[in-house]
Each structure stands twice: as structure tokens, then as C-alpha cells.
Amino acid sequence: MAKLEGKGRSGRVRRHLRWAVPLILGVLAYVVFISWAAAISSTVDSDDPADAGASLTMLLVVGLAFLLPFIALVFVIVGAVRALAEWRRDRRHATGRYNRAELADRAQQEHFGRAWEATAQLRATLAAHQVPPQIRVWDVVPRPNEAFFLDTTATYARFYGQNVSYSQSGGFFFGHPLFVAAGLAVTAAGNAARRSAAEAAAAVQWREHQTVRLIVSNQRLICLANGQWLSFDYGAMTAVYPEVQQWSLVCQFDSAEPLMLHGPGVPAAAVITVLMTYGPDAVAEHPSLAPLGR
Template sequence: MLVLACVVVALVIAVMIRRWWAMSRAPKPARQEAPTAGAGVPAPGAEVVLGAPNATDVAGADAAWSEARRLRAALLDQEVPPTISAWEIVPEAGEVFFYDLKAVHERFYGQDAGYQPTGSFLLGSPAFILAGLVVTGAVNASRQRAAQALAATQWRDREGIRVLVTNHRLLCLVRGQWLSFHYGAMTAVYPEVAERTLVCGFESIPPLRLSGIDAPILAVMTLFMTHGADALAQHPALRPLD
């Protein structure tokens, strides 16, 4: 009987160790750096490269860059951009539509990611109980670290979307729903055209990041609508468009 009990104890310890090892080796979610820029908005990071661009991507990027340069020059010359129709949107009073673009949408926020600690009811020798407690503690620590990584404030909700640009707002089609980001509600704007990224901060909602080949056009229009022509001419981040 003593031999059988020892075998059972050894098997239980082996199972617990294997469980702890599997959880400790599980891939952890990538973490992103906390925001460092002012107004509670992170400075935009480099866009994730998903593969080498094909010829269509390059041609589209060149066309979008040229359009951003043309738009900036036109706005500085006090020219109104051509308008388009967007029949699916009910416009606000005095609202007109300028562009129908594509972008990668992300929001910057944290979230609750609680975890349920693993409990163990152990019977046996002191050595067996001690080994079980050690393994249980290691498993709980691993699960807690994973939950903390999931809860960390980071860029989330990455999705390719459609963006309508108007004289009042940016309209983003996210998961089948049109979301409005009014220029008048923005508290910070980072028009990083060289990185093809636009980051906008708000007082009461999470920051918005739009990236992709059309982002320079979004950046030019957004900066003009929030800061005016002087910023369009002098902002250091727009110098690549000179």
C-alpha cells in the first residue's frame, strides 16, 4: 500500500508540473508601450508591416501621397477641394463630403481582464503538500501575468475600415457602424505623414489611430480643420510633403 501511495503522489505531482509547464510556455499577448505624448495621447508608432507591398500597393501609395501634396497646396491657396456624394450618410447642416478613403483603425485603451486563481486541496505527506503548493503558486502567477498583459493600455480593435472625410468630421465604418469623430471634439492631433499615420486625441473617448496609404490625406485635412492654414504650412510633421 505504501508503494501504491507513493506512485499516486508521484503521478499527481507530475500532472501538476506538466500543467504549470504548459501554461508557462503558452504565448503571451504582445504589449505596447504606454503613451508618452501630451494630452493623454500616445505618440504614433510605426505601422505593422504585414508583408512586402505589391505593385498595386505601391501605385496606390504614390497616388495617395501625390493627392496629399496637392490637397495641402490647394488649401494653402484657399481653394475648396472637390466634393463627392455619400448617399448612405445623413449629413449635418452645412456638411459636405470630400473623400472616401481606406485606413487601418485602432483605439488606445485598457480593459478588465481578471483571472480565477487555481485552488488545490492536497492530502498526503508534508513534502507532497509543499510540492503541490509550489506548483499551484507558479500556475497562478503565470495566469496573473497573462491577465495583466491583456489589461494593459494598448492599441486595440485593429481593423481595415472605410473613412469618409467631411468639413465637420471623420466618419469611420467600424464593424458595420458609422462612428463620427468631429474635428471640434479633438484635443490633440498627430499628423505623422512620413509614417502614414494620424493619431487624434479626445477628452472623453479613447484616442484614435488611422494608418495606411491614405493616412497623409486624412492628416492634411484634419490638421487644416483643427489648426488652420498656418499649421498646414508650418507643422514639422508635414515637411515631407514639401
């Protein structure tokens, strides 16, 4: 509770500093530059042409004396408006009132929090060499001795390049040399832009981004992607990157494009994938899974 109160006080201090600091700096700038202008003015002889440079300097300093406080005033107003908006938001939250976007954000945070806690419990269960609860899946025909442990959703992507074709345009130009040169330059620029766009589209990158249904068993990851069930066997994996703090899992294969999954259910899938690819001890020893034990 003391930590929460401390965070609340520090938040209020930062909120007020947004308008108080520009206000103080604006006042100081005005005082400093007006004093500087007065000091210059006392040494300037308006009838002496040699003091024209000093006069211009004085005018510049006077201008800054009014310009800088004006800029500071803008920051003061913006900071005050933001501080007022945050104060009103905190008052609403204190009485349990949230707008639709805030409710959605809270629900998402709670969903991710529950998923994290469930994954931490799953890791502890597997680290203790215990079998987690199984689930029934009626959409996928199980293989012999296959057990299902997770049925969730995730964002899905594959990493590969592709062949892309593009057409080049040409033209026949005649007339003044400048007209011909301009026409050739425009044609070349258009062809270069199409070639660059084709090269970017053909480059190796993450593709097929979509939300998929993800089923995790003791033999494979199964994704309902592009309208069909795709199996990614643990035995075919050559590398596994379980980035649970980023809610993601990347798997590489001998004869298939790399797979990336992301979402609140993916850390649990990553834990089971580590178990089935590296063995029971890896669940407790893998450095990327260590945050689940904190």
C-alpha cells in the first residue's frame, strides 16, 4: 500500500511539474532578458552611429524577453490542460467509473494477467514432472497416444520471400532535347519505383499475418490458418525461441518456413514446446522461461 501511495504522489508531482516548470522558466527568462536589455540600454548612445550594433542587440534581447515567456505560456497551458484531464480521470477511476476504451483496456490487462498466472502455474507443474490437465478437442483427429493440453487463439505469421513480377513502361519521345530528356527521366523514375516496390514485396519477411485457433498437444502445434489445419511437429523443429515476456513463440523447421505465434495463450504453448523439444529439465532451466518463476 505504501508503494502505491508513493507512486500516486510521484504521479501528482510529475503532473504539476508539466505546467509549473515552464511557468518558472518563462518568468526567469523574462526577468533575465529584460535586465540584460536594460544593462545594454544604459551603455548605448542613441546619437552615436557606432552603437548601432549594440542597439540591434538590445532589440533582439527585448524580443527574446517577450518571445520566450510566450512560448513558456503555451507549454503552461498545455501542461495545465493535461494535468486537469488526468485529475478528472483519476477522480473517475477513484469512484469506479471508466469509459468504454478504459474498460476494454482493463479487461485486456486482466486477461493477460490471468494468462500469465496460468502459464506460471503450468511451468511449475511441468518442472515438478507432473502431467497438466488434458482437454478434449473434437475438431482435430488425434494421433495415436496424442494428448491435448491447450486450445486458444493467437496471431500467426510465416517467414519467407516470394517471387514478384512487375512491368516496365517505355515511351517514344521526339522534339526538343529537353522534352526528350524529361520524358526519359520520368519513365526511368517510374520504372525504378516499380522495381523498388517489387523488391520490397519479394523480400524475406513475416507474412500471412492473421488470427488463428491454436491447439497444443504432446506431439505438435496445430493452427487453423487460411481455412485449414496445419500441424507443426515438435520433432521437425530445429530451433525454438520462447519469448514469453513478449508473448511470442518462434519455431524453425528443416523443411518449412519459420512460424511465429503471439498472444496471451502463447506463453503456455511455449512452455509445452520447450518441454517437448528440450526435455523436462529445460522447463525450469530455459532462461527465456525464467520470468514465469518471479
